[in-house]
Amino acid sequence: MSKRPAPPGPPPTDRSRAGDIGEFVLDAVGSAILVAGQRLLARMRQALGEGTPDDGEAFGMAGKQFRAVDTVLGPAMPAGDWTGTGSDAYARQNLDQRGRAGSIADADHEVHRVLAGEAYQVTYHREKIRELYNWLGELSQYTQ
Numbered sequence: 491m492s493k494r495p496a497p498p499g500p501p502p503t504d505r506s507r508a509g510d511i512g513e514f515v516l517d518a519v520g521s522a523i524l525v526a527g528q529r530l531l532a533r534m535r536q537a538l539g540e541g542t543p544d545d546g547e548a549f550g551m552a553g554k555q556f557r558a559v560d561t562v563l564g565p566a567m568p569a570g571d572w573t574g575t576g577s578d579a580y581a582r583q584n585l586d587q588r589g590r591a592g593s594i595a596d597a598d599h600e601v602h603r604v605l606a607g608e609a610y611q612v613t614y615h616r617e618k619i620r621e622l623y624n625w626l627g628e629l630s631q632y633t634q
Contacts, residue, residue: 516627520634524626531623535616543612546605553598559591 518524563584568577 516624518627518630521630524630524633527626528623531619531626535619535623538612538616538619543609544605545609546602549598549605550602553595553602556591556595556598559595560588563588563591 518528566584568581
């Protein structure tokens with residue numbers, strides 16, 4: 491049963507089936523408008539694809555690993571007994587490398603954030619479409 495308010499009258503008959511848009515969908519009968527609505531919802535569901543959406547967790551993990559580079563490179567600065575242009579160049583490159591790793595970590599975290607949001611949206615809308623499809627099926631029993 492959908493989470494939408496049930497139409498008045500007797501409870502729906504058992505016309506459930508496993509179908510194109512998810513488990514236990516209820517087909518509309520007796521109303522061309524409701525059937526057309528279900529066809530449209532089925533096409534919308536197909537546009538959302540199959541399987542579990544990728545939430546970008548690999549980017550989140552990679553971002554953490556790039557962030558860890560800073561803890562390795564941080565202490566790798568020239569010691570007090572190493573001075574001169576060589577030590578200055580080494581320190582500059584170390585700081586630059588830490589900055590590059592931080593930039594990549596920030597980018598990976600942003601990609602993870604975006605993909606996680608999109609994966610949630612796909613999952614959420616698949617469920618809403620399934621609910622609407624079933625709701626139209628429930629309503630159709632009153633149009634026969």
